[in-house]
Amino acid sequence: MKFSSQLQSATLLKRYKRFLVDLHKEDGETFTVHCANTGKMTGCADSGFKAYYSTSDNKKRKYAHSLELTEDGQGNLICVNTGIANKVAYEAIQAGDISQLNGYDNIASEVKYGNENSRIDILLSSPQQPNCYVEVKSVTLLEGDQGYFPDTETTRGQKHLRELIHIKNNHQRAVLLFIVMHNGIESVKAAEHIDKKYAQLLAEAKSEGVEIYAYKAQVTPSEVKVIKQVSVLDT
Template sequence: MNYTPALRPATLIKRYKRFLADVVTPEGTEMTLHCANTGAMTGCATPGDRVWYSTSDSLTRKYPHSWELTETQQGDWIGVNTLRANTLVREALEAQRIPELSGYTSLRAEVKYGDEKSRIDFLLQADSRVNCYIEVKSVTLLEQGRGFFPDAVTERGQKHLRELTKIAEQGARAVLFFAVLHSGIEDVAPARHIDVRYAELLAQAQQSGVEVLCYKAQLSPTGIDLKKAISVTS
């Protein structure tokens, strides 16, 4: 996924009200960015970090600039716009670059499913194959050299695990896909210390046949791309 037009740099002053961040440009201009990440963003939003932002040409947006990447003072790159995770995964699926999920002929997004009235991120279908339901999660939390998900208690994420478990039990293919958007993460584990219920549901889901895939992205101001599979540990 390429950034068009190119991203521009600024220095983070602060993030606040979840959806907003104040920054200062290299020219000394202060402005407010929209932040699409509703999570805790632990380690991703330290004042003084370099941030990279995109600009929309929409005339109706109150905040035309969107926070895309963080370049931390430790040298890590982080994709903080969680909306990009689905775009990355879709591109990889369409290009058949995820071997575990290749060979399907139909891809649909945001399909309604489940007893709890959810929408699956992607539904893959093909003749003579069972349906494949894929839920995508963006991973950006790095602690003590390991990546963790989630970075805050997530009732929505818990619901998705329950739905995937039921899908697997019914005989379809159910996949939880971790898109790692942090250059410092080399393996991922459930954040039991943050959301113990999520960790419990993930273990139950895997026992019921839910597959867990994890791919790491390469990030830069010119674009981001899923590059390699990394391990998920319990």
């Protein structure tokens, strides 16, 4: 996924009220940008990090700028706009870059499904085979040399795992697709120390036949694109 316009950079001062981040420019200007991320963003939004933001031409927006990327103390770029993960996954599937999801005629996004009033991120279909329901998760938490998901307790994520188990039990394909959006992460593991219930449900989903894959994206200020498959480790 290419950014529609060139991202600008500034220094991150602080994140607050979940969706707001204050940035500081070299010329001394301090301003507030919108942050599309509901997680804790542990290790992704520390004061002093370099930040990259986009600017909207929509005059009705309260905040014209959006936080897209940060750069940690080790120089790793991190895509903190979680909505981008779905776009990256969609483009990668269309391009045939996720081999396990090739061979479908149609691809759709945000389709209603399940027993808990959910929307699947990506639905793949073909007349000759069962539908494939793909739930996409953005991975940005790095602790030591290990990537984890989630970075906070997620009842929504738990719900999605229950929905995928139900889909699999109804003889459709169910896939959990982790998109690694942190250049420093090389494998993914359930964050049992953060959300024990999610880790338990992930193990249950795997035992029930839900397919679990992780693909790493290369994050740059111009583009975020899937480059390779990485391991999903058991807890």
